[in-house]
Amino acid sequence: MQLYQTLFSRFKEMYYASVTIGIIASSCIGSIAAMLILMNGYGLWQMFQLFLIVAVAMTYNATVLAQLKPKFIFNALLISLSASVIVITGYLLF
Template sequence: MSVYKKFYEEFKGGYYMHATLGIIASSCLGSVAALLILNSGSRAIEMVELFWITSVCMGYNAAVLSNLNKSWVFNLLIISVLSSILLTFYHLAVL
């Protein structure tokens, strides 16, 4: 069984608990990434990064609130968390 399927089955089993924790994690990681992006400057590339991180974090929150399919919610959580972590590490390395 792949790691993705293993985590998806766990997510699906305790959906309401994991979706709630996902909202907290996505929002917190997204806000840290947004803070670091804004500290880096206000050029066009930073504004695109800020738009991206805001869109994916809010997209995950909207997916949970609109009760989308569990696989969509799980995939959006992965995209949101990975985007936040990657942009956070990138901007920490640049500082």
């Protein structure tokens, strides 16, 4: 919990820079996850996974554009990055 509070305080401190870097990171990590999904086929399961990754990444972008509260934007960024990293490690390890 201390790590979360520290990261969130830094996020709020440099809000505009953090949001910009977050958009770039979420898009890049999400596109790597999408590439790995599509490298393994074009079936219904892969399309569902692709939909989830794109939806989560775009949700973060939408929270930024809607100018929601910084805590909500930060949580959306964490969810977006976590989902993409989980998919990436899943495809690389298995």
